[in-house]
Structures are given as structure tokens and as C-alpha cells.
Amino acid sequence: MTEPRRPVIAGNWKMNCLLDAGLDLAQAVEDGAGGRDCEIVICPPHVLLHPVNVALEDNLLGLGAQDCHVAEKGAHTGDVSAAMLADAGCGYVIVGHSERRVDHGESDDLVRAKAESVFAQELVAIICIGETEAERDDGRTEAVLAKQLDGSVPAGSNAANTIIAYEPVWAIGTGKTPTADEAQNVHSFIRRYLAEKLGDDIASGMRILYGGSMKPSNAAELLAQADIDGGLIGGASLNAGDFHGIVECLPG
Numbered sequence: 001m002t003e004p005r006r007p008v009i010a011g012n013w014k015m016n017c018l019l020d021a022g023l024d025l026a027q028a029v030e031d032g033a034g035g036r037d038c039e040i041v042i043c044p045p046h047v048l049l050h051p052v053n054v055a056l057e058d059n060l061l062g063l064g065a066q067d068c069h070v071a072e073k074g075a076h077t078g079d080v081s082a083a084m085l086a087d088a089g090c091g092y093v094i095v096g097h098s099e100r101r102v103d104h105g106e107s108d109d110l111v112r113a114k115a116e117s118v119f120a121q122e123l124v125a126i127i128c129i130g131e132t133e134a135e136r137d138d139g140r141t142e143a144v145l146a147k148q149l150d151g152s153v154p155a156g157s158n159a160a161n162t163i164i165a166y167e168p169v170w171a172i173g174t175g176k177t178p179t180a181d182e183a184q185n186v187h188s189f190i191r192r193y194l195a196e197k198l199g200d201d202i203a204s205g206m207r208i209l210y211g212g213s214m215k216p217s218n219a220a221e222l223l224a225q226a227d228i229d230g231g232l233i234g235g236a237s238l239n240a241g242d243f244h245g246i247v248e249c250l251p252g
């Protein structure tokens, strides 16, 4: 029998928080953690990873980064490797966020290579996929997601080293979300597609998170869906009360 999937609530701080504010936020998130059986992950900007890791003493939170380079080291000015992120205390790395796909022209092939570099450090890759509003309006959501899954998810992905984050681009930071039924249908499609690609056992154990304007007022309905295993939270993760308000919406 397949193990139940442990929910994950991950906060992607994006390019927010200077040192003092970041330490305060991390501490407030840790202070409120521990009440639910789930993984709570915070993903501060790179420069805050080490100080946050040093400051958090209770080990209740997972630490994640927002990106990495494909190489372990070398002449890549301004980049950070997965090895460095592991060294800074990370257990997770987000790869392929739509903001990086757009702002930095990241392709599916590059995202897959980044995920492989994350696996090489024995970290968990949070691989982001999602359709734009135009793609959705054209009825191409499933085709777009299938292509992203084919291109971005390594053959070596499994339920332990990979989390998928479905983030409809039109929902990110806009206050718009799909209905819970619509989100469930997309997550179910993703799981079925992963089953074809990686096998039933892996797909049934892999966490698939929803991301895009999730907040305490809409989280309960989304998180109650059978194939939604948590959330990747942007704006609401910058307020510890809102972030924990989402954690509290987990069923059970």
C-alpha cells in the first residue's frame, strides 16, 4: 500500500527581506510551527540562507533556495551551486519558477539540468510548472503542462527527491485562483501524466503543490482536494500569521 503523502507548505520569499526582517520572519514562522503533521519550508533569498539557518535552533522548518546553477562550481559569475546551497543548510531548491523562466529565459532543458544538480547533492527539487493566461484561454493547459513535465522532470525523479509545484502563471500575485475543482482537475492530470512517465508507484507518492495567490481565505478548499498536497506560497509567506493561517487550513 502506498504511504500517505505528507503535506508541504513552502514559502517562497522571492526577492524580499533584508537581514533583520528575514531573521524576524524566519523566527516567527518557526515559533508557530510544530502543530501540524506537515513539512514547513521557507525559501529566503540566497544571501539570507546561512544566517537564517544559524539562527533557527529548533529544527522545525525546512530551508529551501529559490534557484541554483547546473554546475557544482566554476567560472559562473553571480551564480550559486546546489553544493553551496547544501552547505548553507538547504534541504530543498526551487527550480523552474515561472519568474525565472520569464526573467532569465530558462528552458525546460535547463530546469531539468538544475533539478539533476539538486539531486546530486541529495536535496529535494521543487520543480515549477504552469500555464499562462493565454494558454489557458486557448484550452492548452494540459498540453503546456505535459511539455513542461516532459522537459523539466528528470528521469531520476522520485517521490523522495522531487516535489512538483503547479503554479498557473495568471494566478501568481494577482489575487486570482482557479476554483478548487479546476485546480484538482489539473493536479489529477499532472499525477496521471507523472504515472505514465515515471510509473504509478512514484506518481502516487509524489507531492504536487498548488501555488498562486493562496491565502488563509482560500487555502482550505484548495488543500482539501485529493491531489493537492500543499502549497507554494509567495506573498502570504511574508507574513508569519498568514503563512500559519494557511498551514492551519490543512485537512486533518
Ligand SMILES: O=C[C@H](O)COP(=O)(O)O
Pocket (backbone or CB within 6 Å): 012, 097, 167, 171, 172, 173, 174, 211, 212, 213, 214, 232, 233, 234, 235, 236
Ligand atoms: O512561488 C510562489 C508563487 O509564485 C505564488 O506567489 P503568490 O502566492 O504571491 O501568488
